[in-house]
Amino acid sequence: MDTSNQITTPTVLLIDDERMNRLIVGDYLRDSGYAVLEAESSSEGLRIFDNARPDIVITDLRMPGGDGNQVVTRLQNVAPDTPVIIISGTASLEEALCTLREGASDFITKPVREMDRIKHAIEAAMKKAHLNRENRLVKTALEDAIQQHTHDLRDLNAKLKNALESTVNALGVIVAQKDPYTAGHNDRVARIAMALGHAMALPQNRIETLRVAGNLHDIGKISVPEEILNKPGRLTPEEYEQVKIHPETGFDILKDIPFHGPVAEIVLQHHERYDGTGYPRGLKGNETLLETRILSVADIYEALTSDRPYRRGLPHEQVVAHIVREAGKQLCPLCVCAFVAANKSGVLSAIANSERAGQFPERP
Ligand SMILES: [Fe+2]
Incomplete structure:
Protein backbone atom coordinates (compact mmCIF):
# COMPACT_ATOMS: atom_id res chain seq x y z
CA MET A 1 0.00 0.00 0.00
CA ASP A 2 1.30 3.43 -0.93
CA THR A 3 2.32 5.32 2.17
CA SER A 4 1.32 8.73 0.84
CA ASN A 5 -2.11 7.37 -0.06
CA GLN A 6 -2.35 5.96 3.45
CA ILE A 7 -1.85 9.42 4.89
CA THR A 8 -4.17 11.35 2.54
CA THR A 9 -6.97 8.82 2.10
CA PRO A 10 -7.07 6.36 4.99
CA THR A 11 -9.36 3.38 4.58
CA VAL A 12 -11.83 2.60 7.36
CA LEU A 13 -13.46 -0.80 7.71
CA LEU A 14 -16.90 -0.38 9.30
CA ILE A 15 -18.42 -3.50 10.88
CA ASP A 16 -22.00 -3.24 12.10
CA ASP A 17 -24.97 -5.58 11.68
CA GLU A 18 -27.39 -2.63 11.51
CA ARG A 19 -27.52 -1.27 7.97
CA MET A 20 -28.76 2.14 9.13
CA ASN A 21 -25.77 2.61 11.40
CA ARG A 22 -23.38 1.68 8.59
CA LEU A 23 -25.17 4.17 6.35
CA ILE A 24 -24.98 7.06 8.81
CA VAL A 25 -21.41 6.51 9.98
CA GLY A 26 -20.21 5.47 6.49
CA ASP A 27 -21.58 8.61 4.86
CA TYR A 28 -20.07 10.77 7.57
CA LEU A 29 -16.65 9.14 7.10
CA ARG A 30 -16.78 9.46 3.30
CA ASP A 31 -17.71 13.11 3.69
CA SER A 32 -14.74 13.47 6.03
CA GLY A 33 -12.36 12.18 3.34
CA TYR A 34 -12.02 8.51 4.25
CA ALA A 35 -12.40 5.51 2.00
CA VAL A 36 -14.94 3.18 3.65
CA LEU A 37 -15.37 -0.60 3.47
CA GLU A 38 -18.44 -2.15 5.11
CA ALA A 39 -19.21 -5.51 6.71
CA GLU A 40 -22.33 -6.70 8.50
CA SER A 41 -20.69 -9.26 10.76
CA SER A 42 -17.36 -9.82 12.50
CA SER A 43 -16.55 -12.82 10.29
CA GLU A 44 -17.21 -10.85 7.11
CA GLY A 45 -15.26 -7.94 8.57
CA LEU A 46 -12.22 -10.10 9.29
CA ARG A 47 -12.36 -11.56 5.77
CA ILE A 48 -12.41 -8.06 4.27
CA PHE A 49 -9.62 -7.03 6.59
CA ASP A 50 -7.40 -9.88 5.41
CA ASN A 51 -7.96 -8.93 1.77
CA ALA A 52 -7.91 -5.13 1.94
CA ARG A 53 -5.81 -4.35 5.02
CA PRO A 54 -7.63 -1.10 5.90
CA ASP A 55 -5.90 1.50 8.06
CA ILE A 56 -8.45 1.41 10.84
CA VAL A 57 -11.43 -0.68 11.94
CA ILE A 58 -14.64 0.59 13.58
CA THR A 59 -16.82 -2.21 14.89
CA ASP A 60 -20.03 -2.73 16.78
CA LEU A 61 -19.68 -4.83 19.92
CA ARG A 62 -22.70 -7.09 19.88
CA MET A 63 -23.62 -8.67 16.56
CA PRO A 64 -25.22 -11.99 15.63
CA GLY A 65 -22.64 -14.69 14.85
CA GLY A 66 -19.68 -13.11 16.69
CA ASP A 67 -18.93 -9.91 18.56
CA GLY A 68 -16.55 -7.02 18.22
CA ASN A 69 -14.19 -8.49 20.83
CA GLN A 70 -13.31 -11.21 18.34
CA VAL A 71 -12.23 -8.52 15.91
CA VAL A 72 -10.08 -6.86 18.57
CA THR A 73 -8.45 -10.13 19.62
CA ARG A 74 -7.77 -11.28 16.06
CA LEU A 75 -6.26 -7.96 15.00
CA GLN A 76 -4.09 -7.86 18.11
CA ASN A 77 -2.53 -11.07 16.80
CA VAL A 78 -2.27 -10.38 13.07
CA ALA A 79 -2.08 -6.57 12.85
CA PRO A 80 -1.36 -5.03 16.26
CA ASP A 81 -0.68 -1.60 14.72
CA THR A 82 -4.18 -1.35 13.21
CA PRO A 83 -6.44 0.63 15.55
CA VAL A 84 -9.86 -0.81 16.39
CA ILE A 85 -12.57 1.55 17.67
CA ILE A 86 -15.66 0.06 19.31
CA ILE A 87 -19.03 1.71 18.82
CA SER A 88 -21.75 0.19 20.98
CA GLY A 89 -25.10 1.19 22.37
CA THR A 90 -25.57 -1.82 24.63
CA ALA A 91 -22.29 -2.38 26.43
CA SER A 92 -21.84 -1.61 30.11
CA LEU A 93 -18.96 0.48 31.40
CA GLU A 94 -17.26 -2.72 32.52
CA GLU A 95 -17.55 -4.21 29.02
CA ALA A 96 -16.13 -1.01 27.56
CA LEU A 97 -13.12 -1.17 29.87
CA CYS A 98 -12.66 -4.83 29.02
CA THR A 99 -12.46 -4.12 25.29
CA LEU A 100 -9.90 -1.38 25.94
CA ARG A 101 -7.84 -3.82 28.00
CA GLU A 102 -8.05 -6.33 25.15
CA GLY A 103 -6.46 -3.76 22.85
CA ALA A 104 -9.27 -1.58 21.45
CA SER A 105 -8.11 1.99 20.80
CA ASP A 106 -11.28 3.74 21.84
CA PHE A 107 -14.89 3.15 22.84
CA ILE A 108 -17.76 5.30 21.55
CA THR A 109 -21.33 5.03 22.83
CA LYS A 110 -24.27 4.81 20.41
CA PRO A 111 -26.26 6.71 19.40
CA VAL A 112 -23.41 9.02 18.42
CA ARG A 113 -24.76 12.49 19.08
CA GLU A 114 -21.65 14.32 17.99
CA MET A 115 -20.32 12.69 14.79
CA ASP A 116 -17.01 14.55 15.05
CA ARG A 117 -16.32 12.35 18.08
CA ILE A 118 -15.73 9.52 15.57
CA LYS A 119 -13.35 11.60 13.48
CA HIS A 120 -11.36 12.68 16.53
CA ALA A 121 -11.18 9.09 17.75
CA ILE A 122 -9.87 7.96 14.33
CA GLU A 123 -7.28 10.74 14.19
CA ALA A 124 -6.05 10.03 17.73
CA ALA A 125 -5.92 6.28 17.14
CA MET A 126 -4.05 6.64 13.85
CA LYS A 127 -1.60 9.08 15.39
CA LYS A 128 -0.91 6.61 18.18
CA ALA A 129 -0.53 3.74 15.68
CA HIS A 130 1.87 5.86 13.63
CA LEU A 131 3.96 6.58 16.74
CA ASN A 132 3.96 2.88 17.63
CA ARG A 133 5.23 2.03 14.15
CA GLU A 134 7.91 4.73 14.39
CA ASN A 135 8.97 3.49 17.82
CA ARG A 136 9.19 -0.05 16.55
CA LEU A 137 11.28 1.04 13.56
CA VAL A 138 13.64 2.97 15.83
CA LYS A 139 13.81 0.01 18.22
CA THR A 140 14.58 -2.37 15.35
CA ALA A 141 17.22 0.01 13.98
CA LEU A 142 18.79 0.29 17.44
CA GLU A 143 18.76 -3.48 17.91
CA ASP A 144 20.39 -3.92 14.49
CA ALA A 145 23.02 -1.32 15.37
CA ILE A 146 23.72 -2.98 18.73
CA GLN A 147 23.95 -6.37 17.06
CA GLN A 148 26.38 -4.98 14.48
CA HIS A 149 28.50 -3.28 17.17
CA THR A 150 28.53 -6.48 19.22
CA HIS A 151 29.66 -8.38 16.15
CA ASP A 152 32.35 -5.77 15.43
CA LEU A 153 33.55 -5.88 19.04
CA ARG A 154 33.73 -9.67 18.97
CA ASP A 155 35.67 -9.43 15.72
CA LEU A 156 38.03 -6.85 17.18
CA ASN A 157 38.44 -8.91 20.32
CA ALA A 158 39.35 -11.97 18.25
CA LYS A 159 41.89 -9.92 16.29
CA LEU A 160 43.40 -8.55 19.52
CA LYS A 161 43.55 -12.07 20.94
CA ASN A 162 45.31 -13.26 17.77
CA ALA A 163 47.73 -10.34 17.94
CA LEU A 164 48.48 -11.15 21.58
CA GLU A 165 48.95 -14.82 20.74
CA SER A 166 51.33 -13.87 17.92
CA THR A 167 53.28 -11.66 20.35
CA VAL A 168 53.53 -14.53 22.83
CA ASN A 169 54.70 -16.89 20.09
CA ALA A 170 57.22 -14.37 18.75
CA LEU A 171 58.67 -13.82 22.23
CA GLY A 172 58.86 -17.59 22.68
CA VAL A 173 60.71 -18.01 19.40
CA ILE A 174 63.23 -15.29 20.34
CA VAL A 175 64.10 -16.88 23.67
CA ALA A 176 64.13 -20.39 22.16
CA GLN A 177 66.70 -19.24 19.59
CA LYS A 178 68.89 -18.02 22.40
FE1 LIG B 1 63.19 -19.66 35.15
Whole structure:
Protein backbone atom coordinates (compact mmCIF):
# COMPACT_ATOMS: atom_id res chain seq x y z
CA MET A 1 0.00 0.00 0.00
CA ASP A 2 1.30 3.43 -0.93
CA THR A 3 2.32 5.32 2.17
CA SER A 4 1.32 8.73 0.84
CA ASN A 5 -2.11 7.37 -0.06
CA GLN A 6 -2.35 5.96 3.45
CA ILE A 7 -1.85 9.42 4.89
CA THR A 8 -4.17 11.35 2.54
CA THR A 9 -6.97 8.82 2.10
CA PRO A 10 -7.07 6.36 4.99
CA THR A 11 -9.36 3.38 4.58
CA VAL A 12 -11.83 2.60 7.36
CA LEU A 13 -13.46 -0.80 7.71
CA LEU A 14 -16.90 -0.38 9.30
CA ILE A 15 -18.42 -3.50 10.88
CA ASP A 16 -22.00 -3.24 12.10
CA ASP A 17 -24.97 -5.58 11.68
CA GLU A 18 -27.39 -2.63 11.51
CA ARG A 19 -27.52 -1.27 7.97
CA MET A 20 -28.76 2.14 9.13
CA ASN A 21 -25.77 2.61 11.40
CA ARG A 22 -23.38 1.68 8.59
CA LEU A 23 -25.17 4.17 6.35
CA ILE A 24 -24.98 7.06 8.81
CA VAL A 25 -21.41 6.51 9.98
CA GLY A 26 -20.21 5.47 6.49
CA ASP A 27 -21.58 8.61 4.86
CA TYR A 28 -20.07 10.77 7.57
CA LEU A 29 -16.65 9.14 7.10
CA ARG A 30 -16.78 9.46 3.30
CA ASP A 31 -17.71 13.11 3.69
CA SER A 32 -14.74 13.47 6.03
CA GLY A 33 -12.36 12.18 3.34
CA TYR A 34 -12.02 8.51 4.25
CA ALA A 35 -12.40 5.51 2.00
CA VAL A 36 -14.94 3.18 3.65
CA LEU A 37 -15.37 -0.60 3.47
CA GLU A 38 -18.44 -2.15 5.11
CA ALA A 39 -19.21 -5.51 6.71
CA GLU A 40 -22.33 -6.70 8.50
CA SER A 41 -20.69 -9.26 10.76
CA SER A 42 -17.36 -9.82 12.50
CA SER A 43 -16.55 -12.82 10.29
CA GLU A 44 -17.21 -10.85 7.11
CA GLY A 45 -15.26 -7.94 8.57
CA LEU A 46 -12.22 -10.10 9.29
CA ARG A 47 -12.36 -11.56 5.77
CA ILE A 48 -12.41 -8.06 4.27
CA PHE A 49 -9.62 -7.03 6.59
CA ASP A 50 -7.40 -9.88 5.41
CA ASN A 51 -7.96 -8.93 1.77
CA ALA A 52 -7.91 -5.13 1.94
CA ARG A 53 -5.81 -4.35 5.02
CA PRO A 54 -7.63 -1.10 5.90
CA ASP A 55 -5.90 1.50 8.06
CA ILE A 56 -8.45 1.41 10.84
CA VAL A 57 -11.43 -0.68 11.94
CA ILE A 58 -14.64 0.59 13.58
CA THR A 59 -16.82 -2.21 14.89
CA ASP A 60 -20.03 -2.73 16.78
CA LEU A 61 -19.68 -4.83 19.92
CA ARG A 62 -22.70 -7.09 19.88
CA MET A 63 -23.62 -8.67 16.56
CA PRO A 64 -25.22 -11.99 15.63
CA GLY A 65 -22.64 -14.69 14.85
CA GLY A 66 -19.68 -13.11 16.69
CA ASP A 67 -18.93 -9.91 18.56
CA GLY A 68 -16.55 -7.02 18.22
CA ASN A 69 -14.19 -8.49 20.83
CA GLN A 70 -13.31 -11.21 18.34
CA VAL A 71 -12.23 -8.52 15.91
CA VAL A 72 -10.08 -6.86 18.57
CA THR A 73 -8.45 -10.13 19.62
CA ARG A 74 -7.77 -11.28 16.06
CA LEU A 75 -6.26 -7.96 15.00
CA GLN A 76 -4.09 -7.86 18.11
CA ASN A 77 -2.53 -11.07 16.80
CA VAL A 78 -2.27 -10.38 13.07
CA ALA A 79 -2.08 -6.57 12.85
CA PRO A 80 -1.36 -5.03 16.26
CA ASP A 81 -0.68 -1.60 14.72
CA THR A 82 -4.18 -1.35 13.21
CA PRO A 83 -6.44 0.63 15.55
CA VAL A 84 -9.86 -0.81 16.39
CA ILE A 85 -12.57 1.55 17.67
CA ILE A 86 -15.66 0.06 19.31
CA ILE A 87 -19.03 1.71 18.82
CA SER A 88 -21.75 0.19 20.98
CA GLY A 89 -25.10 1.19 22.37
CA THR A 90 -25.57 -1.82 24.63
CA ALA A 91 -22.29 -2.38 26.43
CA SER A 92 -21.84 -1.61 30.11
CA LEU A 93 -18.96 0.48 31.40
CA GLU A 94 -17.26 -2.72 32.52
CA GLU A 95 -17.55 -4.21 29.02
CA ALA A 96 -16.13 -1.01 27.56
CA LEU A 97 -13.12 -1.17 29.87
CA CYS A 98 -12.66 -4.83 29.02
CA THR A 99 -12.46 -4.12 25.29
CA LEU A 100 -9.90 -1.38 25.94
CA ARG A 101 -7.84 -3.82 28.00
CA GLU A 102 -8.05 -6.33 25.15
CA GLY A 103 -6.46 -3.76 22.85
CA ALA A 104 -9.27 -1.58 21.45
CA SER A 105 -8.11 1.99 20.80
CA ASP A 106 -11.28 3.74 21.84
CA PHE A 107 -14.89 3.15 22.84
CA ILE A 108 -17.76 5.30 21.55
CA THR A 109 -21.33 5.03 22.83
CA LYS A 110 -24.27 4.81 20.41
CA PRO A 111 -26.26 6.71 19.40
CA VAL A 112 -23.41 9.02 18.42
CA ARG A 113 -24.76 12.49 19.08
CA GLU A 114 -21.65 14.32 17.99
CA MET A 115 -20.32 12.69 14.79
CA ASP A 116 -17.01 14.55 15.05
CA ARG A 117 -16.32 12.35 18.08
CA ILE A 118 -15.73 9.52 15.57
CA LYS A 119 -13.35 11.60 13.48
CA HIS A 120 -11.36 12.68 16.53
CA ALA A 121 -11.18 9.09 17.75
CA ILE A 122 -9.87 7.96 14.33
CA GLU A 123 -7.28 10.74 14.19
CA ALA A 124 -6.05 10.03 17.73
CA ALA A 125 -5.92 6.28 17.14
CA MET A 126 -4.05 6.64 13.85
CA LYS A 127 -1.60 9.08 15.39
CA LYS A 128 -0.91 6.61 18.18
CA ALA A 129 -0.53 3.74 15.68
CA HIS A 130 1.87 5.86 13.63
CA LEU A 131 3.96 6.58 16.74
CA ASN A 132 3.96 2.88 17.63
CA ARG A 133 5.23 2.03 14.15
CA GLU A 134 7.91 4.73 14.39
CA ASN A 135 8.97 3.49 17.82
CA ARG A 136 9.19 -0.05 16.55
CA LEU A 137 11.28 1.04 13.56
CA VAL A 138 13.64 2.97 15.83
CA LYS A 139 13.81 0.01 18.22
CA THR A 140 14.58 -2.37 15.35
CA ALA A 141 17.22 0.01 13.98
CA LEU A 142 18.79 0.29 17.44
CA GLU A 143 18.76 -3.48 17.91
CA ASP A 144 20.39 -3.92 14.49
CA ALA A 145 23.02 -1.32 15.37
CA ILE A 146 23.72 -2.98 18.73
CA GLN A 147 23.95 -6.37 17.06
CA GLN A 148 26.38 -4.98 14.48
CA HIS A 149 28.50 -3.28 17.17
CA THR A 150 28.53 -6.48 19.22
CA HIS A 151 29.66 -8.38 16.15
CA ASP A 152 32.35 -5.77 15.43
CA LEU A 153 33.55 -5.88 19.04
CA ARG A 154 33.73 -9.67 18.97
CA ASP A 155 35.67 -9.43 15.72
CA LEU A 156 38.03 -6.85 17.18
CA ASN A 157 38.44 -8.91 20.32
CA ALA A 158 39.35 -11.97 18.25
CA LYS A 159 41.89 -9.92 16.29
CA LEU A 160 43.40 -8.55 19.52
CA LYS A 161 43.55 -12.07 20.94
CA ASN A 162 45.31 -13.26 17.77
CA ALA A 163 47.73 -10.34 17.94
CA LEU A 164 48.48 -11.15 21.58
CA GLU A 165 48.95 -14.82 20.74
CA SER A 166 51.33 -13.87 17.92
CA THR A 167 53.28 -11.66 20.35
CA VAL A 168 53.53 -14.53 22.83
CA ASN A 169 54.70 -16.89 20.09
CA ALA A 170 57.22 -14.37 18.75
CA LEU A 171 58.67 -13.82 22.23
CA GLY A 172 58.86 -17.59 22.68
CA VAL A 173 60.71 -18.01 19.40
CA ILE A 174 63.23 -15.29 20.34
CA VAL A 175 64.10 -16.88 23.67
CA ALA A 176 64.13 -20.39 22.16
CA GLN A 177 66.70 -19.24 19.59
CA LYS A 178 68.89 -18.02 22.40
CA ASP A 179 68.29 -20.95 24.72
CA PRO A 180 67.02 -24.00 22.77
CA TYR A 181 66.40 -25.86 26.03
CA THR A 182 63.53 -23.56 26.93
CA ALA A 183 61.41 -24.23 23.82
CA GLY A 184 60.16 -27.72 24.63
CA HIS A 185 60.49 -27.10 28.36
CA ASN A 186 58.19 -24.06 28.31
CA ASP A 187 55.54 -25.84 26.30
CA ARG A 188 55.54 -28.86 28.62
CA VAL A 189 55.52 -26.69 31.77
CA ALA A 190 52.54 -24.78 30.35
CA ARG A 191 50.62 -27.98 29.62
CA ILE A 192 51.42 -29.53 33.01
CA ALA A 193 50.39 -26.32 34.78
CA MET A 194 47.11 -26.35 32.84
CA ALA A 195 46.52 -29.98 33.86
CA LEU A 196 47.00 -28.95 37.51
CA GLY A 197 44.64 -26.01 36.97
CA HIS A 198 42.01 -28.41 35.62
CA ALA A 199 42.55 -30.72 38.60
CA MET A 200 41.86 -27.70 40.86
CA ALA A 201 38.73 -26.86 38.80
CA LEU A 202 40.04 -23.37 38.07
CA PRO A 203 37.96 -21.29 35.65
CA GLN A 204 39.00 -21.26 32.01
CA ASN A 205 40.46 -17.73 32.13
CA ARG A 206 42.91 -18.73 34.90
CA ILE A 207 43.89 -21.89 33.03
CA GLU A 208 44.54 -19.73 29.97
CA THR A 209 46.75 -17.50 32.15
CA LEU A 210 48.68 -20.61 33.22
CA ARG A 211 49.20 -21.50 29.55
CA VAL A 212 50.56 -18.08 28.64
CA ALA A 213 52.67 -17.71 31.81
CA GLY A 214 54.01 -21.26 31.36
CA ASN A 215 55.12 -20.47 27.84
CA LEU A 216 56.72 -17.17 28.82
CA HIS A 217 58.07 -17.80 32.32
CA ASP A 218 61.72 -17.86 31.15
CA ILE A 219 61.36 -15.01 28.64
CA GLY A 220 63.76 -12.94 30.78
CA LYS A 221 66.59 -15.26 29.78
CA ILE A 222 66.76 -13.17 26.64
CA SER A 223 69.00 -10.81 28.63
CA VAL A 224 71.39 -13.55 29.80
CA PRO A 225 74.51 -13.97 27.61
CA GLU A 226 74.27 -16.94 25.25
CA GLU A 227 77.60 -18.35 26.42
CA ILE A 228 76.10 -18.69 29.91
CA LEU A 229 72.78 -20.11 28.69
CA ASN A 230 74.50 -22.65 26.44
CA LYS A 231 77.36 -23.49 28.78
CA PRO A 232 77.57 -27.24 29.34
CA GLY A 233 77.88 -28.23 32.98
CA ARG A 234 77.46 -26.21 36.12
CA LEU A 235 77.59 -22.40 36.24
CA THR A 236 79.97 -20.38 38.39
CA PRO A 237 78.35 -18.38 41.22
CA GLU A 238 78.82 -15.18 39.18
CA GLU A 239 77.15 -16.74 36.13
CA TYR A 240 74.36 -18.06 38.30
CA GLU A 241 73.73 -14.55 39.64
CA GLN A 242 73.33 -13.30 36.06
CA VAL A 243 70.82 -16.03 35.30
CA LYS A 244 68.86 -15.23 38.48
CA ILE A 245 67.97 -11.81 37.09
CA HIS A 246 65.71 -13.37 34.44
CA PRO A 247 62.40 -13.26 36.41
CA GLU A 248 62.73 -9.47 36.82
CA THR A 249 63.77 -9.00 33.20
CA GLY A 250 60.76 -11.11 32.16
CA PHE A 251 58.48 -8.92 34.28
CA ASP A 252 59.88 -5.75 32.66
CA ILE A 253 59.30 -7.19 29.18
CA LEU A 254 55.72 -8.30 29.88
CA LYS A 255 54.33 -5.80 32.37
CA ASP A 256 52.77 -3.48 29.77
CA ILE A 257 51.25 -6.20 27.57
CA PRO A 258 47.47 -6.33 28.21
CA PHE A 259 47.14 -10.01 29.10
CA HIS A 260 43.82 -11.07 30.60
CA GLY A 261 45.58 -12.42 33.71
CA PRO A 262 48.60 -11.49 35.87
CA VAL A 263 51.13 -13.07 33.51
CA ALA A 264 53.95 -10.58 34.25
CA GLU A 265 53.56 -11.06 38.03
CA ILE A 266 53.63 -14.85 37.69
CA VAL A 267 56.79 -14.62 35.58
CA LEU A 268 58.36 -12.35 38.23
CA GLN A 269 57.49 -14.86 40.97
CA HIS A 270 58.22 -18.13 39.20
CA HIS A 271 61.42 -18.87 41.18
CA GLU A 272 59.91 -17.97 44.55
CA ARG A 273 59.46 -20.98 46.83
CA TYR A 274 56.69 -21.77 49.32
CA ASP A 275 59.15 -21.80 52.26
CA GLY A 276 60.66 -18.45 51.26
CA THR A 277 63.95 -19.88 49.92
CA GLY A 278 63.33 -18.68 46.35
CA TYR A 279 64.21 -15.46 44.54
CA PRO A 280 64.09 -12.57 43.73
CA ARG A 281 62.15 -11.47 46.83
CA GLY A 282 62.03 -14.55 49.04
CA LEU A 283 58.21 -14.51 49.18
CA LYS A 284 56.58 -17.14 51.41
CA GLY A 285 53.40 -19.24 51.29
CA ASN A 286 50.41 -17.41 49.88
CA GLU A 287 52.41 -14.24 49.27
CA THR A 288 52.78 -15.51 45.72
CA LEU A 289 49.88 -15.99 43.33
CA LEU A 290 48.23 -19.41 43.20
CA GLU A 291 49.18 -19.59 39.51
CA THR A 292 52.84 -19.07 40.48
CA ARG A 293 52.73 -21.94 42.96
CA ILE A 294 51.09 -24.18 40.35
CA LEU A 295 53.76 -23.21 37.83
CA SER A 296 56.52 -24.04 40.36
CA VAL A 297 55.25 -27.61 40.74
CA ALA A 298 54.97 -27.98 36.95
CA ASP A 299 58.44 -26.48 36.41
CA ILE A 300 60.16 -28.75 38.94
CA TYR A 301 58.39 -31.88 37.69
CA GLU A 302 59.34 -31.14 34.07
CA ALA A 303 62.94 -30.26 34.91
CA LEU A 304 63.58 -33.36 37.04
CA THR A 305 62.06 -35.78 34.54
CA SER A 306 64.16 -34.31 31.67
CA ASP A 307 67.46 -35.79 30.52
CA ARG A 308 70.57 -33.67 31.03
CA PRO A 309 74.04 -34.06 29.49
CA TYR A 310 75.41 -35.04 32.89
CA ARG A 311 72.42 -37.14 34.07
CA ARG A 312 69.41 -39.01 32.83
CA GLY A 313 65.98 -37.68 33.71
CA LEU A 314 64.76 -39.16 36.98
CA PRO A 315 62.01 -41.80 36.80
CA HIS A 316 58.49 -40.43 36.96
CA GLU A 317 57.60 -42.15 40.26
CA GLN A 318 60.78 -40.89 41.92
CA VAL A 319 59.98 -37.30 40.89
CA VAL A 320 56.39 -37.66 42.09
CA ALA A 321 57.69 -38.88 45.48
CA HIS A 322 60.11 -35.92 45.62
CA ILE A 323 57.32 -33.44 44.88
CA VAL A 324 55.07 -34.99 47.53
CA ARG A 325 57.92 -34.68 50.07
CA GLU A 326 58.30 -30.99 49.17
CA ALA A 327 54.64 -30.21 49.96
CA GLY A 328 54.69 -27.46 52.58
CA LYS A 329 58.45 -26.99 52.08
CA GLN A 330 59.43 -25.66 48.65
CA LEU A 331 56.02 -26.36 47.17
CA CYS A 332 52.48 -25.31 48.02
CA PRO A 333 50.60 -28.28 49.61
CA LEU A 334 47.38 -27.44 47.78
CA CYS A 335 49.17 -27.48 44.42
CA VAL A 336 50.90 -30.76 45.31
CA CYS A 337 47.45 -32.25 46.05
CA ALA A 338 46.33 -31.14 42.59
CA PHE A 339 49.52 -32.62 41.17
CA VAL A 340 48.82 -36.00 42.83
CA ALA A 341 45.23 -35.92 41.51
CA ALA A 342 46.38 -35.07 37.97
CA ASN A 343 49.06 -37.77 38.17
CA LYS A 344 46.45 -40.47 38.74
CA SER A 345 45.03 -39.79 35.29
CA GLY A 346 48.44 -40.37 33.63
CA VAL A 347 48.30 -37.00 31.89
CA LEU A 348 51.48 -35.67 33.54
CA SER A 349 53.87 -38.38 32.38
CA ALA A 350 52.28 -38.23 28.91
CA ILE A 351 53.04 -34.50 28.69
CA ALA A 352 56.50 -34.83 30.25
CA ASN A 353 57.50 -37.52 27.73
CA SER A 354 56.28 -35.57 24.70
CA GLU A 355 58.89 -34.08 22.35
CA ARG A 356 61.79 -33.97 24.77
CA ALA A 357 64.60 -31.56 23.89
CA GLY A 358 66.79 -33.59 26.21
CA GLN A 359 70.28 -32.47 25.21
CA PHE A 360 70.54 -29.10 26.87
CA PRO A 361 71.99 -28.09 30.21
CA GLU A 362 69.78 -27.53 33.23
CA ARG A 363 69.24 -23.90 34.17
CA PRO A 364 67.47 -22.13 37.06
FE1 LIG B 1 63.19 -19.66 35.15
